[in-house]
Amino acid sequence: MRKLIMWNVVTLDGYFEGEQNWDLSFHELVWGDELEEFSLTQLKSADMLLFGATTYKGMADYWTKAEGDAAEGEIARFMNKIQKVVCTSTLKTADWNNTTIVRNAAVEIAKLKQQGEGNMFVFGSGNLSESLLKAELFDEIRLCIAPAFLGKGKLLFHQGIPHKKLKVLESRLLTTGGILLRYAPLL
Numbered sequence: 001m002r003k004l005i006m007w008n009v010v011t012l013d014g015y016f017e018g019e020q021n022w023d024l025s026f027h028e029l030v031w032g033d034e035l036e037e038f039s040l041t042q043l044k045s046a047d048m049l050l051f052g053a054t055t056y057k058g059m060a061d062y063w064t065k066a067e068g069d070a071a072e073g074e075i076a077r078f079m080n081k082i083q084k085v086v087c088t089s090t091l092k093t094a095d096w097n098n099t100t101i102v103r104n105a106a107v108e109i110a111k112l113k114q115q116g117e118g119n120m121f122v123f124g125s126g127n128l129s130e131s132l133l134k135a136e137l138f139d140e141i142r143l144c145i146a147p148a149f150l151g152k153g154k155l156l157f158h159q160g161i162p163h164k165k166l167k168v169l170e171s172r173l174l175t176t177g178g179i180l181l182r183y184a185p186l187l
Contacts, residue, residue: 030178047118052128060096
């Protein structure tokens with residue numbers, strides 16, 4: 001059975017994006033060799049990536065153009081090759097290589113978890129993450145805390161997320177000042 005894992009970079013005050021779509025400038029505060037290695041390790045453990053429509057469009061646009069970039073080539077090759085699912089009620093087509101459209105995220109993701117052995121990751125995708133949290137489908141939550149207060153933007157966790165106790169699987173201080181955190185729900 002696949003594990004469903006959330007992965008996000010958030011500010012200390014809980015924002016995963018600024019006021020505008022793709023305002024991710026705070027990622028630069030934590031990006032470095034350690035986070036790059038962690039990202040590659042995650043991708044190598046995955047056999048599927050899940051996105052909401054907005055994140056899917058942004059990721060597809062970015063990663064289909066990044067494969068020629070020497071610095072990002074290895075990650076770009078993984079991103080472009082891996083099986084992807086976009087959970088959307090609005091998109092009619094999904095042209096990024098190896099992408100399937102799913103309309104009912106909670107139902108379809110529960111089925112997909114049963115069908116494989118690799119990890120499934122949700123990158124970004126705040127609305128999708130919230131619906132999967134409410135459906136109690138995540139096996140693990142991974143966050144990198146950026147040492148900054150954004151003050152406004154898009155919060156990753158909103159009111160209405162069900163009360164859930166978590167256990168710490170790992171906490172690691174990065175040389176950039178970021179902190180990697182891994183949690184699993186207590187059963």
